Amino acid sequence: MGRRCPGGRNRQRRLGQRLAKLAADARLGGKGRRALLRTQPRRPGHVRPGRSVDWRLAADRAGVGPGEVFRRYLRAYGPATADHFGQWFDLAPRAARRVAADMRGELAEVSVEGQPLLLPAEDADADAGPAGGSVRLLPHFDCYLRGFHPRTQLVGGHGDRAAGGTGRFPVLLVDGRVAGVWERRQRGRRLEVRVDVFGRLGRQQSRQLQMEAARIGAFDEIEAELTTGPVEVNAHL
Secondary structure, three states: OOOOOOHHHHHHHHHHHHHHHHHHHHHOOOOEEEEEOOOOOOOOOOOOOHHHOHHHHHHHHHOOOHHHHHHHHHHHHHOOOOHHHHHHHHHOHHHHHHHHHHHHEEEEEEEEEEEEEEEEHHHHOOOOOOOOOOOEEEEOOOHHHHOOOOOOHOOOOOOOHHHOOOOOOOOEEEEEEEEEEEEEEEOOOOOEEEEEEEOOOHHHHHHHHHHHHHHHHHHHOOOOEEOOOOOOOOOOO
């Protein structure tokens, strides 16, 4: 059970509303939304995904086939392989590859650092814009961390300090790769966001980190203060 914190119920309600809106934007039917998301748990805490979410049931009720689910996965997390899709959705590799094979005419193969990956054909020639310039503070078990494979590319030489990038620790992400860990502590009417940066940040990256801390405070409706230095990171589970 998660630890109770001031304002936890209100934050849970706001999160539920945002998740419901995301589901609506994805154009899932009402039955699909109810099957896909449990947006209003009775109290803050853990929700076992196996008990509250069955994406295959939700997709079937919404009239969305496996191919469309794969397409949406690639648009959110691609370029990726069929095996990545299977790992994310708990499909056997053979079943995931069969989904990709059935969509052969709708997918395009691209090369990323010498590795062949897949994208929806209509996205393959899109201008992705300049790379880099991203600084993010990700919480425990963020879907980016859970879905990233191979994780050695995510954590580099910081695997031991970042729980291997599995999401058990909240991490600082710079240009898509783990660059630190962080914690949050409530200090009276302020929220301290303390970050242990593994290397050095440039001036622009430091400004972006300040904005990330402010964003977390805005979500919690409390003033946030950014500090840097060693943190005592505790695994979530």
